[in-house]
Amino acid sequence: MSNGAVRTAMVGCGAIAHWHLDAIDRASVPIEIVAAVDPVDAHARQIADRAGAVACSSLAAAIAATELDAAIVAVPHHLHESVAIEALDAGLHVLLEKPLAPTLDACDRMLAVARAAGTVFMVAENAQYWPEVLTVRALIEQGAIGDVITARAATFFPALGDFYGGERPWRFDLATAGGGVVVDTGSHWLRPLRIWLGEADEVIAALGRPHAEMEGESLCRALIRFESGVVAAFDAMLAIGAIANQPLFTVTGTRGELTIEGSGWVKLFDGSEWKGTKVGERGGYLASYEGELHDFARTIAQGAPPAAPAEYALGELRIALAMYRSAETKRWEKVWQ
Numbered sequence: 001m002s003n004g005a006v007r008t009a010m011v012g013c014g015a016i017a018h019w020h021l022d023a024i025d026r027a028s029v030p031i032e033i034v035a036a037v038d039p040v041d042a043h044a045r046q047i048a049d050r051a052g053a054v055a056c057s058s059l060a061a062a063i064a065a066t067e068l069d070a071a072i073v074a075v076p077h078h079l080h081e082s083v084a085i086e087a088l089d090a091g092l093h094v095l096l097e098k099p100l101a102p103t104l105d106a107c108d109r110m111l112a113v114a115r116a117a118g119t120v121f122m123v124a125e126n127a128q129y130w131p132e133v134l135t136v137r138a139l140i141e142q143g144a145i146g147d148v149i150t151a152r153a154a155t156f157f158p159a160l161g162d163f164y165g166g167e168r169p170w171r172f173d174l175a176t177a178g179g180g181v182v183v184d185t186g187s188h189w190l191r192p193l194r195i196w197l198g199e200a201d202e203v204i205a206a207l208g209r210p211h212a213e214m215e216g217e218s219l220c221r222a223l224i225r226f227e228s229g230v231v232a233a234f235d236a237m238l239a240i241g242a243i244a245n246q247p248l249f250t251v252t253g254t255r256g257e258l259t260i261e262g263s264g265w266v267k268l269f270d271g272s273e274w275k276g277t278k279v280g281e282r283g284g285y286l287a288s289y290e291g292e293l294h295d296f297a298r299t300i301a302q303g304a305p306p307a308a309p310a311e312y313a314l315g316e317l318r319i320a321l322a323m324y325r326s327a328e329t330k331r332w333e334k335v336w337q
């Protein structure tokens, strides 16, 4: 640590690295990016120039060139295991972008290395810190909608240039991404359902490929039965045309309903106002990165546990893998088999 800031290498300087940097700046997170690591020199330089860091072509070069406490690992999914393990083996605290890894075996190997390393190992599942998601959790706990009957998570979004740009985006390649929309963006919509409803028991899913260039699924329509017995719907699509505005989440209870809108508002429908009542402050998806990065810095500084241990991210991967099995068998599939 220097001046209380965590000296950090940004490993993988693509789209999400810039969002991380934005959040660090916006929220004065005590993280100092001192090395920008990317085999694509232009990517490394963009982050290095923004952060006043050294541009490096590999993590090994960054370790040799700088004093590091930590690494933020934001590389394509098939590289999560090797890069995270390299950073952990070097004694660094690691914030690894989701998913933990595309396979359960890889996850097990990484978690074993992290346990042995004894440094902080967090999965960057920013939905854990999404302000509206936390507001909904509090409202459910307060009984604002009575007992939860069901919920729906819906992530319909276009192929944004930031994440699907270039000639052949790695997200279109099944071997690299490990799946389609469920394993990628889907995790941010599955985590809130788990926060509100507990652990998932079984799923039934239908998958589609409206986006023909994408080898993995670009459409998923699924039901998730939670251990509590509550059934939730999960819809995800990488849209190929215009899409209508709809709530990102709806939670329906015995006395009312809660929605999270794309505009960043939580709305409570309790019968008092037909348009619903806005609750709390306007949040927004981007605000979730601020909480996540603050939690990483705080966990390193204080040695206190993070909001969610890395192991918890196995839950979203297991749900995704069960959905993939279900699409094959056309039956309900257990999540924790």
Ligand SMILES: NC(=O)c1ccc[n+]([C@@H]2O[C@H](COP(=O)([O-])OP(=O)(O)OC[C@H]3O[C@@H](n4cnc5c(N)ncnc54)[C@H](O)[C@@H]3O)[C@@H](O)[C@H]2O)c1
Pocket (backbone or CB within 6 Å): 011, 012, 013, 014, 015, 016, 017, 037, 038, 039, 040, 043, 058, 059, 073, 074, 075, 076, 077, 079, 083, 097, 098, 099, 124, 125, 126, 162, 163, 170, 184, 188
């Ligand atoms: N939390 C979120 O909301 C969110 C959003 C988007 C992406 N992500 C995650 O972030 C990660 C990166 O996604 P992205 O959209 O930024 O991808 P990207 O393609 O924009 O960036 C990835 C970068 O990694 C670099 N890279 C490849 N191999 C490397 C290596 N060995 N060492 C260092 N850098 C290497 C690439 O050159 C590229 O610049 C993925 O895990 C993705 O799922 C999370």
